[in-house]
Amino acid sequence: MAGNKTFTMIKPDAVADGNTGAIIKMIEEAGFRIVAMKKTRLTEERAGQFYEVHKERGFYQDLVRYMSSGAIVPMILEKENAVADFRKLIGATNPANAEEGTIRKKFAKSIEANAIHGSDSDENAEIEGNFFFSRVEKF
Numbered sequence: 001m002a003g004n005k006t007f008t009m010i011k012p013d014a015v016a017d018g019n020t021g022a023i024i025k026m027i028e029e030a031g032f033r034i035v036a037m038k039k040t041r042l043t044e045e046r047a048g049q050f051y052e053v054h055k056e057r058g059f060y061q062d063l064v065r066y067m068s069s070g071a072i073v074p075m076i077l078e079k080e081n082a083v084a085d086f087r088k089l090i091g092a093t094n095p096a097n098a099e100e101g102t103i104r105k106k107f108a109k110s111i112e113a114n115a116i117h118g119s120d121s122d123e124n125a126e127i128e129g130n131f132f133f134s135r136v137e138k139f
């Protein structure tokens with residue numbers, strides 16, 4: 001039976017450092033199927049839309065600048081219990097608190113340049129996936 005879905009994107013620091021392949025390997029080895037994937041770049045305006053929920057936070061402007069500073073690799077992933085299991089695989093937002101064996105422990109540089117994003121609910125996974133991919137790309 002098909003599992004449920006989550007959305008992720010490899011962030012500019014990790015793509016620029018050449019860690020895309022290693023991160024995708026960890027994701028697939030953890031049992032996630034890649035439903036959709038591309039390499040693209042966000043304008044400041046689109047990055048601002050994506051992180052709109054953080055608009056009032058002090059780090060918002062820096063985050064928008066950082067997220068539009070280089071290429072990213074967004075993906076839709078499928079697995080049983082996808083959202084929770086993926087959050088476990090990526091580890092804590094701040095890499096200083098991320099557990100051994102997590103993607104952020106291995107690849108994140110700081111609380112901002114933390115290598116990867118993972119949706120925090122089924123509802124947001126759907127919204128975020130639709131932000132990057134059209135219906136025909138999701139197979």
Ligand SMILES: Nc1ncnc2c1ncn2[C@@H]1O[C@H](COP(=O)(O)OP(=O)(O)OP(=O)(O)O)[C@@H](O)[C@H]1O
Nearest residue numbers: 054059063092093111112113114116117118119120
């Ligand atoms: N205090 C902070 N200073 C700088 N950047 C931050 C800070 N807190 C969060 N961020 C950045 O904003 C992103 C979104 O913050 P959020 O609290 O939603 O974390 P998260 O859910 O772990 O991350 P994501 O949504 O990217 O998976 C973080 O991944 C990080 O890049």
